[in-house]
Amino acid sequence: MSDDGARIDRLEMRLTEQDRAIEDLNRTITEQWRIIDRLTRQVAVLTEHVEEAAARSDPRGAPEPPPPHY
Template sequence: MTDSATSESARIDHLEMRLTEQDATIDDLNRTITEQWRLIDRLRRQVDTLTERVEEAGARAATGGAEPPPPHY
């Protein structure tokens, strides 16, 4: 092999290694993003549930419906 052929072969090998590393990085990032979206969705549902509960409690208080005292009273 000539020096230019060896040089081209080494360059191609280097590019193939970079491509493989980039593919692995992209897969890792996709997994991370998917996990984050699942967490965000779960947290959004929890916030929605808590918001509804606070609004219901506010509506009960506004209509004069007093909550019963806690059991320790």
């Protein structure tokens, strides 16, 4: 019987450790999604700025000629 009690104790400890690990992973993933969302919005804003700047610099929409070293 003591083996069963020790086994149950080990399983309960293991379950507690796994619960803690899952909570840590969940917090990490949630924070990463917040960062990804913020960065995605920043990239969208920067893309819009670049497109606006390109449209203002060349109103005809012609591609920029290659640099002289080509």
